[in-house]
Amino acid sequence: MPFSPDSIKAVVFDVFGTVVDWRTSIISEGRALGKRKGIEADWEAFADAWRGKYQPSMDRVRKGERPWTKLDDLHRESLVELLKEFKIYALSEDEIEDFNRAWHRLDPWPDSVEGLTRLKSKYVIATLSNGNVALLLNMAKRAGLPWDAILGAEPARSYKPTPESYLRTAEFLGLPATQVMLCAAHNDDLLPARSHGYSTAFVRRPDEYGPKQKKDLEAEHDFDVIGESIIEIAEKLNC
Amino acid sequence: MPFSPDSIKAVVFDVFGTVVDWRTSIISEGRALGKRKGIEADWEAFADAWRGKYQPSMDRVRKGERPWTKLDDLHRESLVELLKEFKIYALSEDEIEDFNRAWHRLDPWPDSVEGLTRLKSKYVIATLSNGNVALLLNMAKRAGLPWDAILGAEPARSYKPTPESYLRTAEFLGLPATQVMLCAAHNDDLLPARSHGYSTAFVRRPDEYGPKQKKDLEAEHDFDVIGESIIEIAEKLNC
Numbered sequence: 001m002p003f004s005p006d007s008i009k010a011v012v013f014d015v016f017g018t019v020v021d022w023r024t025s026i027i028s029e030g031r032a033l034g035k036r037k038g039i040e041a042d043w044e045a046f047a048d049a050w051r052g053k054y055q056p057s058m059d060r061v062r063k064g065e066r067p068w069t070k071l072d073d074l075h076r077e078s079l080v081e082l083l084k085e086f087k088i089y090a091l092s093e094d095e096i097e098d099f100n101r102a103w104h105r106l107d108p109w110p111d112s113v114e115g116l117t118r119l120k121s122k123y124v125i126a127t128l129s130n131g132n133v134a135l136l137l138n139m140a141k142r143a144g145l146p147w148d149a150i151l152g153a154e155p156a157r158s159y160k161p162t163p164e165s166y167l168r169t170a171e172f173l174g175l176p177a178t179q180v181m182l183c184a185a186h187n188d189d190l191l192p193a194r195s196h197g198y199s200t201a202f203v204r205r206p207d208e209y210g211p212k213q214k215k216d217l218e219a220e221h222d223f224d225v226i227g228e229s230i231i232e233i234a235e236k237l238n239c
Numbered sequence: 240m241p242f243s244p245d246s247i248k249a250v251v252f253d254v255f256g257t258v259v260d261w262r263t264s265i266i267s268e269g270r271a272l273g274k275r276k277g278i279e280a281d282w283e284a285f286a287d288a289w290r291g292k293y294q295p296s297m298d299r300v301r302k303g304e305r306p307w308t309k310l311d312d313l314h315r316e317s318l319v320e321l322l323k324e325f326k327i328y329a330l331s332e333d334e335i336e337d338f339n340r341a342w343h344r345l346d347p348w349p350d351s352v353e354g355l356t357r358l359k360s361k362y363v364i365a366t367l368s369n370g371n372v373a374l375l376l377n378m379a380k381r382a383g384l385p386w387d388a389i390l391g392a393e394p395a396r397s398y399k400p401t402p403e404s405y406l407r408t409a410e411f412l413g414l415p416a417t418q419v420m421l422c423a424a425h426n427d428d429l430l431p432a433r434s435h436g437y438s439t440a441f442v443r444r445p446d447e448y449g450p451k452q453k454k455d456l457e458a459e460h461d462f463d464v465i466g467e468s469i470i471e472i473a474e475k476l477n478c
Binding site for chain 1: 311363371372373374376377379380386387388389390393394411412413414
């Protein structure tokens with residue numbers, strides 16, 4: 001059956017990479033901090049290494065090797081490890097805490113606010129992110145992301161791509177999964193969502209991981225909607 | 240220490256009675272349904288009886304006598320009981336389901352949207368309601384309530400006034416309870432919130448329970464802010 005935009009009532013979004021450009025933002029926060037504190041470091045490598053610890057840190061929670069831990073705390077543990085690895089010793093506790101909150105201050109891609117605003121006129125729009133609520137909320141206030149609701153791993157108490165992360169989010173929305181669409185820039189997020197009944201929208205973000213990006217350069221499956229921006233996704237959903 | 244509007248970062252709201260006029264809305268939905276189906280009933284008494292089952296139905300969940308059950312389901316169980324008590328047999332399953340969703344279609348008090356919009360310019364504003372997420376989300380979309388986040392009993396998995404309902408909501412916001420204010424029209428909601436560190440705003444809704452209202456006609460404690468409307472609360476918080 002061909003996909004119809006009228007078959008869905010909510011569009012939920014992956015956030016890191018899909019809605020916001022985490023890499024440019026973290027590099028820029030690192031450089032500014034380095035300048036303030038006189039720290040010489042390869043901030044591109046630092047940003048990539050920080051993000052590199054993202055999946056492994058959630059894996060321990062997913063496997064039940066540690067109790068539920070929100071992403072702010074995982075980010076901070078990774079940051080403390082990385083500061084040692086990069087031999088950066090000049091930061092106070094407050095400065096480490098503030099640098100960790102750089103993830104609350106990520107800038108959106110240029111099309112995100114307009115695309116979301118258009119989708120919001122027709123659908124419920126919400127996050128379905130591994131970021132914790134406070135992170136996503138502070139990000140939204142600063143960047144003007146007009147979410148109807150902040151959902152995802154923390155309210156569901158389960159990190160994507162577990163079945164619970166998708167199914168509990170649909171339950172919070174009060175909708176069968178078949179009436180929810182996930183929009184993401186990542187094939188390995190959309191594929192499990194689809195297996196649980198979600199409709200799927202792939203937005204191409206070929207610069208998310210910088211000039212050397214190898215993954216997710218294209219949609220690798222026949223997702224319901226594919227676009228170069230959230231604005232294009234909105235257009236294809238007749239918004 | 241006198242209360243300072245700068246000491247808080249988020250204002251969370253009780254919703255039923257504080258932000259929306261549930262009684263007028265439910266009576267009006269009942270009357271419209273009665274007219275469509277040719278049902279004669281005292282819809283004022285029906286609305287009051289439905290709301291009368293609200294606290295007892297949550298009590299069984301609070302006491303652990305039954306597992307977590309969202310408010311939509313409690314509302315529906317109460318509705319099915321009441322239809323029998325009122326000898327109303329003319330409704331199909333779909334009509335019962337639609338009537339139950341009248342709680343998703345409650346109208347705001349006339350000051351709510353403006354008051355919330357003003358508060359949103361300075362603070363994070365969110366729900367802290369016993370309503371489930373879908374109920375609050377659908378209500379917000381319909382009524383134009385500009386929440387930054389939909390929080391409360393369902394994400395916290397605990398019905399007010401349990402300690403968990405207040406403490407987990409502050410945790411979702413990433414704030415100490417001392418930086419969160421609860422705005423409510425109910426003394427028995429604000430008092431426990433205050434005992435857990437929240438600041439408090441009492442908004443007077445002397446018509447919530449209709450012309451015979453006896454409770455909550457006035458703030459019975461020295462709450463931090465007291466107003467006749469959410470607009471007045473916003474003004475007193477310098478918004």
